[in-house]
Amino acid sequence: MGKNLATKLAAIVVVLLFFIYGIIGIPHGSLKQSIADRIHLGLDLKGGIHLVLAVHVEEAVASTTDRDVQRLEAALPAGGVTGATVGKSDPAHQDIITITGVPVGQMSSLRTLVGGNDYASYEASSQPDGSMRLTMKPTAISDLEARTLETSIETIRQRVDSLGVSEPTIQKYGLGDNQVLVELPGIANADEVEQAIQSTSKLAVYAVVSGPYESEQAAMTTLNNVIPPDATLVHGQSTPNSPDQVWLLNRASEVEGTDFRDASGGTDVNGRPNIHFTLTTEAGDRFYKYTDAHKTGSPTPGSMAIVLGNKVREVASINGAIRDQGEITGTFTQAEVDNLSLMLRTGALPASISYLETRTVGPSLGAASIRQGVIAAVVGMAAVMIFMLIYYKGSGINADLALLLNLLILLGFMGYSHATLTLPGIAGVILTIGMGVDSNVLIFERIREELRAGKTAAAAVKEGFAHAWITIVDTHVTTIVSAAILFLFGTGPVKGFAVTLTFGLLANLFTAVYVSRLIFDAHLKGKERGTALSI
Numbered sequence: 001m002g003k004n005l006a007t008k009l010a011a012i013v014v015v016l017l018f019f020i021y022g023i024i025g026i027p028h029g030s031l032k033q034s035i036a037d038r039i040h041l042g043l044d045l046k047g048g049i050h051l052v053l054a055v056h057v058e059e060a061v062a063s064t065t066d067r068d069v070q071r072l073e074a075a076l077p078a079g080g081v082t083g084a085t086v087g088k089s090d091p092a093h094q095d096i097i098t099i100t101g102v103p104v105g106q107m108s109s110l111r112t113l114v115g116g117n118d119y120a121s122y123e124a125s126s127q128p129d130g131s132m133r134l135t136m137k138p139t140a141i142s143d144l145e146a147r148t149l150e151t152s153i154e155t156i157r158q159r160v161d162s163l164g165v166s167e168p169t170i171q172k173y174g175l176g177d178n179q180v181l182v183e184l185p186g187i188a189n190a191d192e193v194e195q196a197i198q199s200t201s202k203l204a205v206y207a208v209v210s211g212p213y214e215s216e217q218a219a220m221t222t223l224n225n226v227i228p229p230d231a232t233l234v235h236g237q238s239t240p241n242s243p244d245q246v247w248l249l250n251r252a253s254e255v256e257g258t259d260f261r262d263a264s265g266g267t268d269v270n271g272r273p274n275i276h277f278t279l280t281t282e283a284g285d286r287f288y289k290y291t292d293a294h295k296t297g298s299p300t301p302g303s304m305a306i307v308l309g310n311k312v313r314e315v316a317s318i319n320g321a322i323r324d325q326g327e328i329t330g331t332f333t334q335a336e337v338d339n340l341s342l343m344l345r346t347g348a349l350p351a352s353i354s355y356l357e358t359r360t361v362g363p364s365l366g367a368a369s370i371r372q373g374v375i376a377a378v379v380g381m382a383a384v385m386i387f388m389l390i391y392y393k394g395s396g397i398n399a400d401l402a403l404l405l406n407l408l409i410l411l412g413f414m415g416y417s418h419a420t421l422t423l424p425g426i427a428g429v430i431l432t433i434g435m436g437v438d439s440n441v442l443i444f445e446r447i448r449e450e451l452r453a454g455k456t457a458a459a460a461v462k463e464g465f466a467h468a469w470i471t472i473v474d475t476h477v478t479t480i481v482s483a484a485i486l487f488l489f490g491t492g493p494v495k496g497f498a499v500t501l502t503f504g505l506l507a508n509l510f511t512a513v514y515v516s517r518l519i520f521d522a523h524l525k526g527k528e529r530g531t532a533l534s535i
Contacts, residue, residue: 001137004132005521012515015409016508017406019408020408020412021412022034022412022413022414022416023415023416024493025038035415040421041370041422042183042425043361044361044493044498045370046185046186047421048185049187049193050359051193051359052173053180053354053356054064054353054354055178055179055201055352055353056351057179060144060148061145062143062352063252064132064136064144065095066253067069067506068097069086069087069252070252071096075113076099076110078107079113080109081106083410087229087230088229089229093304095135096134096135099128099132100130102130102132104130107132120138121137122136122137123136124325127341144373149172149178150178152180152351153172153180156180157170158195168182168183168185169183169184170183179265185420186462203306204256205306205307206252206305206307207304208305209247210223211248213248215244215246216233219233222338227248228248231251233249234305236311236312253288253307254289255286256303259280260278260279261278261324266327267335273333273334276326276327277326280326283324284323289325291304291322292321294532295319295321303317304316334416354472369423373427381403381407381433384403384433385403388440392444395520398516398520399437402512403436406433406436406511406512409507409510410432410500417499419500420435421496423496424493424497425497425499426500427502428496428499428500429504431504432505435475440512440516442471442474442517443465447464447533451533451535461517463519465513476505477507479501479505480506483497483502486498
């Protein structure tokens with residue numbers, strides 16, 4: 001018996017040292033700093049910025065169908081279909097492509113073309129007027145929107161990482177469709193954050209159809225109030241101080257943010273800030289065909305517009321064919337060049353974003369939350385420990401030691417997992433204390449019943465733990481399942497509550513059963529048979 005107790009005690013000491021290391025690691029500086037390095041504070045405790053962003057995923061659908069319109073226009077002649085017109089005739093339904101003017105004898109060739117794998121995401125249907133309609137399948141739209149949201153989250157995360165934020169929360173927001181939650185502990189400058197995230201505005205290069213016009217009204221007059229279905233009017237400025245102008249651009253971009261593989265800031269021959277870029281292989285081939293066909297001196301010379309955030313920033317003539325490397329020179333400041341280069345290196349947003357909610361939590365409010373939360377935890381734990389001492393007498397010491405070890409293991413868990421402690425997380429700690437007391441009450445009351453039945457102290461302890469064990473496991477497992485649901489579907493603070501509660505419950509299973517039982521066995525060891533138990 002003595003050897004068995006010594007082995008169990010050694011195991012507990014090892015567990016104790018293991019979790020103490022989880023809390024403080026290798027100490028350097030003050031104890032407070034060592035703990036802070038291992039257990040990070042959440043937004044509500046440290047202060048920072050809370051943002052909810054909406055991602056306009058419908059733009060990704062429109063951009064994809066615009067590209068497919070271009071692909072179809074190029075593929076039709078090669079597929080034996082001549083004289084047909086491809087476009088999107090309904091602005092309200094950007095997921096529909098219409099092919100008109102198909103000769104009757106070439107309809108079979110068209111069906112073969114659109115029925116191939118290249119257009120498997122579309123449902124083709126012939127119309128009474130002889131045209132064909134390609135409608136993007138709902139599953140394809142859902143997949144595209146989901147990918148757009150995930151890409152946006154990853155892009156925003158890379159933007160935020162450039163700010164050096166420790167333990168940011170960037171995830172899908174469960175309270176709305178296509179929304180992103182951004183929480184940045186320790187950041188006080190909201191303008192800096194918004195500028196960094198906003199720098200992910202979509203950058204694209206479009207072919208200029210006509211313009212500039214003095215106003216949108218002037219453009220519509222020139223166009224006889226009819227905008228071609230494959231084009232769109234875009235506002236912008238040729239220089240920072242010039243008046244607003246309007247250009248008619250192709251609706252489909254030639255290259256856009258996701259086509260850039262690398263970018264860096266520099267200066268042109270005139271000393272103006274510019275951006276050197278490298279395109280992906282596929283985008284480079286596509287861009288070469290466009291620039292070679294419309295360079296100066298070609299039968300169809302043209303120009304291209306650089307559009308950032310749905311605004312024309314520069315319109316440039318095409319002096320020569322560009323493949324996978326080139327430079328963007330315009331009316332950019334050095335700061336804008338740096339932001340754009342960073343954006344292109346790490347990926348641009350596939351769709352634009354808008355702010356739904358912006359909230360700043362000051363450091364003083366976070367400090368007050370910590371102080372009040374710690375006071376609540378200390379007062380609650382002290383009250384519980386005093387109650388256990390009064391009600392269960394000597395056995396209350398057993399319960400109090402188990403509670404202290406439970407708290408130590410919980411903090412060690414958080415240190416090893418680098419979990420973020422939030423104000424709801426502190427509430428989870430307090431609830432864990434309550435669950436620990438509940439387990440001890442179940443065990444102690446069962447021991448009292450066995451003692452009243454006339455059993456010896458050792459036998460009562462053995463039976464008490466054996467019968468209470470099933471009930472303790474049952475209550476803990478059901479609570480852990482509830483915490484898991486909160487973690488899966490909750491937002492940041494709710495996740496913090498779920499994490500601390502789960503860790504605490506797992507620690508409690510160990511302390512309430514294994515540690516408490518060892519303390520009872522050690523107390524009764526060597527006692528004479530029939531010795532009373534203080535409970």
